[in-house]
Amino acid sequence: TVAASSAAPALCDADGWAPTPQAFSLLAQAGFPIEPLVCVSSAEEAAAAAEHMGFPVVLKAERPGLVHKSDQGAVRLGLADRDSVARAFTDFSHRLGPGPALLQRQAKPGLELVIGGRRDPSFGPIVLAGLGGVWIEAFNDIGVRLAPIDIDEAVRMVEKLKGRRLFEGFRGAPPIDILMFARLLADVSQWFAAASWLDELDINPLIASGDGFEIVDVRMRIR
Ligand code: ADP
Ligand code: MG
Structure with a gap:
């Protein structure tokens, strides 16, 4: 479980994007692994x-x-x-x-992953996850579910990715723990679903290595 979401950040630009430090501190407060x-x-x-x-x-x-x-x-x-x-x-x-x-x-080299959240006018909160960088652009390798999802659903989401094999060992690096990633994904989906003040979340990328996960970039659009 994750900490309850706090109130909407006050300082946003015209399109509602929160300043980056604020977006990072909201994730840190919720216990997610940000790169400070x-x-x-x-x-x-x-x-x-x-x-x-x-x-x-x-x-x-x-x-x-x-x-x-x-x-x-x-x-x-x-x-x-x-x-x-x-x-x-x-x-x-x-x-x-x-x-x-x-x-x-600078984070240790690893596999770049993305986790996102959107609010659909008819379906409500949605969570997205996939491989970052060229994998998104070239293979559109992203899974989508209604949020929140539990860890089992998160594991299924990861196993369906085309680039799933990359979790098994990346450029000779140790494998990435799918269960740990799935737990993080489920937690983010739960946090996003509860953060009703938040319209859009883009964790891009989260760098996964044998040692764990580091969120190096995040954007948040406030409603
Ligand atoms: P933007 O998405 O706005 O272009 P990012 O902060 O995501 O900016 O940086 C672009 C890319 O640089 C990332 O996708 C990642 O590959 C790399 N990068 C950014 N921050 C770090 C970091 N702290 N450690 C390692 N690589 C990073
Ligand atoms: Mg980025």
Whole structure:
């Protein structure tokens, strides 16, 4: 079981997208495995925070209305020292205008998964899950169920994915625990179904490795 959803976040942009730090903290409060993030507002602050966090880090520009960050060159992966972090921050400011950035540890490589939630006008809450990255785009490899689902249903959902074999060992990496993923999926479906203030949830991606799961990106649209 998961903690009851809190009230609707107050600060959203015109389309209702919650600021990224707020979306992360809502998931953290509910007990989901987020990769922590720090908001920084200058190149110097970014470099210092990265040093404190430990390299390698990822820097992401945060701007109102910027939702597909990598398409805009607003995600920089694998930054390995203070200078690269400071330069990445400055580059965001030049290209995207002034604004803050979010800093995260770089997650261990693994299988990228997605979990989503929608509210259908006639069916009500729906949960989606599948493989991220090229698998979504090329194979449309996503399962959909009415939410909430229990763990057995979540296991069935995962076993039906075309890319299911990738759970068995990815690029020589240890296998990913399907039962653990199914438990997380069921918990997210339960949390989303109860969060009636939330219109849309996109956990994309969740990085799965032999060690567990790390949510590195989430978007939430408030009703
Ligand atoms: P967007 O979806 O807005 O383009 P993301 O935050 O999802 O931005 O970042 C784009 C991609 O970068 C992710 O799909 C993932 O492959 C990678 N990525 C993002 N954050 C991390 C992280 N902390 N560790 C490892 N890889 C990451
Ligand atoms: Mg993403």
